[in-house]
Amino acid sequence: MTRTRxxxxxxxxxxxxxxxxxxxxxxxxxxxxxxxxxxLTAAGVVRSLVLFWLVWWSWTQFxxxxxxxxxxxxxxxxxxxxxxxxxxVMATAVSDAYGSDPLWFVVPxxxxxxxxxxxxxxxxxxxxxxxxRRGVWRWAGTSTVVLLVVLAGxxxxxxxxxxxxxxxxxxxxxxxxxxxxxxLWDLHPAHFAERHGLFVIIALGESLIVAGTxxxxxxxxxxxxxxxxxxxxxxxxxxxxxFGWLKEALQEGLRATTPQDVGRVARDAxxxxxxxxxxGIVGFAVAVEEIVAHPDEALHDEVALALGSGVxxxxxxxxxxxxxxRGIVLVTRxxxxxxxxxxxxAVPDDLPVWTLAALATGLLVTIVxxxxxxxxxxxxxxxxxxxxxRDQDADAVEPGGAGxxxxxxxxxxGPATAAP
Numbered sequence: 001m002t003r004t005r006x007x008x009x010x011x012x013x014x015x016x017x018x019x020x021x022x023x024x025x026x027x028x029x030x031x032x033x034x035x036x037x038x039x040l041t042a043a044g045v046v047r048s049l050v051l052f053w054l055v056w057w058s059w060t061q062f063x064x065x066x067x068x069x070x071x072x073x074x075x076x077x078x079x080x081x082x083x084x085x086x087x088x089v090m091a092t093a094v095s096d097a098y099g100s101d102p103l104w105f106v107v108p109x110x111x112x113x114x115x116x117x118x119x120x121x122x123x124x125x126x127x128x129x130x131x132x133r134r135g136v137w138r139w140a141g142t143s144t145v146v147l148l149v150v151l152a153g154x155x156x157x158x159x160x161x162x163x164x165x166x167x168x169x170x171x172x173x174x175x176x177x178x179x180x181x182x183x184l185w186d187l188h189p190a191h192f193a194e195r196h197g198l199f200v201i202i203a204l205g206e207s208l209i210v211a212g213t214x215x216x217x218x219x220x221x222x223x224x225x226x227x228x229x230x231x232x233x234x235x236x237x238x239x240x241x242x243f244g245w246l247k248e249a250l251q252e253g254l255r256a257t258t259p260q261d262v263g264r265v266a267r268d269a270x271x272x273x274x275x276x277x278x279x280g281i282v283g284f285a286v287a288v289e290e291i292v293a294h295p296d297e298a299l300h301d302e303v304a305l306a307l308g309s310g311v312x313x314x315x316x317x318x319x320x321x322x323x324x325x326r327g328i329v330l331v332t333r334x335x336x337x338x339x340x341x342x343x344x345x346a347v348p349d350d351l352p353v354w355t356l357a358a359l360a361t362g363l364l365v366t367i368v369x370x371x372x373x374x375x376x377x378x379x380x381x382x383x384x385x386x387x388x389x390r391d392q393d394a395d396a397v398e399p400g401g402a403g404x405x406x407x408x409x410x411x412x413x414g415p416a417t418a419a420p
Contacts, residue, residue, distance in 0.1 A: 006119075007126040008070040011188040014195055015071040021084045022195070025059045026202045028091035029282065033206075035095055037286045040302040047158075050165045051097050052279065054150065057172050058087070058112045060271045061143075063195050065120040068127075068186040076119065083115045098158050106154035110147055117143055127186060138178055146171035176267050185263035193251035196270050200242060203278055207285035208235055214292035223351065227295035230356035231288045237363035238284070238311070241333075242277075242318055244367060253325030265325055273321035276313050283310025291352045298349045308344050311359055312337060315366070336366045 032055065036048040062083060069076045090108035097105040117140045124136040146168050153164035211228045218224060250269060257265045287307035291299070299307070315337050319330040340362025347354045 005126055006069055006073055006076055006123045008068055008188075011191060012071065014191060014198060017071055017077050017080050018066055018195065019198065021062065021080055021087070022059070022199055022202065024084050024087045024091060025055065026199065026206055028055045028087070028094055029203055029278065030206050030285075031091055031094035033210075033282050033285045033289075036282060036306075037289050040286070040306065047098055047162055048282075049279065050162055050169065051094065052282065053169050053172075053275065054109060054165060055090075055094070056275050056278065057169075058090075058109060058116070059199070060275075061113060061120070062116045063192070064185075064187075064271075065116045065123065067188055067192050067195075069119065069123045076123075079115055079119050083112050086111045086115070098161065102154045102161065106151060110151060113143065113147055124186065139175055142171070142175035142178055146175060176271070184259050185266070187254075187262055187266055189251055189254040189257075189262075192266060192270060193247060193254060196274050197243065197247045200274070200278065200281070201239070203281045204235055204239055207281055207288060208232065210285055210289045211235075211292050214289075218292075221295070223296035223353070224292065226351075226353040227291050227356065230353045230360065231291065233360045234311070234356055234363065235284070237360055237367060238281075238314055240367050241315055241363060241370075244371065246318055246322055249328075250321055250325045253322070257325075269321040269324040273317045273324065276317040277321070280310045280313030280315075280317065283307070283313060286310070291356070295352065297352075299352050299355060303352075304344065304349075304355065307355065307359070308341050311363075312341060315363070330370070332369045333366050336362050336369070 029052070032048055032052045035051070036045060038044075039047075062080075066076070066080065071077065071080070086108045090105055090112060093104035093108065096102060121136055121140050149164055149168045149171060153161040153168070156164065208231075211231045215224065215228045254262065254265060254269065283306045287303050287310060290303045291307075315333060319333050322328055322330060340359060343358040343362065344355050347358045349355070
């Protein structure tokens, strides 16, 4: 059947063209990881953060664009594949972004952003149920001004470039806030959560490749096997803290959000919180790369800081995302995280495997505790208890002091999106 509309007639799952697009951006994440590992100074980390924001924001803009789009439509597929090809050039030039020829990064970045903006406006214009489209025009107009700032950064020195690109970050945040005022964004929650979940799992997989490469190419000493094995355990436990149940809870929270609030919740719980969460994966990967390269040496301070901050960002901002989407505070997760970071300092520092073991222990305690007391979705979308309906206490609380399974009034609102 010939598809005539760019706007999807019904909510859809993630398609292969979207996954193909995502893989290129995860490659860009690995490039940022390598850039960070090569300069673990304060200034180097700041530059990597600024650069990664640009990469992330171009991905998240396309995620918002493709969410209501019909990705089976020929034009949408062609535009996405073109953006994938251009993003690949951008990813290969990540190491040049602060070098002498930054335009190899800047120009592809601008093209990807402009393709996403153009497609987003085109899809939005096909919505037949809304007359006020000022939100998407405000978003596109403000974002275009920000892109000029990014372009200007390509023509100045490294220090000025960092400042201009940091200014562009502020502009992106302002555009996201300004565009969302009074505008009903067209979002399909299941698809939106799935895209972010896939990005997280692919990025976690890339961190394992670092450890696997070392084991495959170096002599398999007991220290190397122990460090690589411990890193694998930590990565698997990080996976569980997100995919064990939290991803579905985030999706349900977004689904139950009112049309007036769905844009802001999606922005905060996914676009912003997941940026910090993936930054945590980058920090973890940087530390693992150094650990498996020197498995029998004590951790340097900067490597220990990358490891601890990476796990803290991943676990902490997953909790923030849930709070923003569902109003639930994961008290145990945050308390155990703090205790685990303190344990990192207390364990013997002669071998990195002990530090990884401390992290694994803390993550395991978190997982076991939350598996016993976690919110689940009932048949009508309401929050219910997972252990027979008994009221819970300190593990997670909602605003007003209610237990993890409490619901405000008769129940949470039913499914809601900004537009069909």
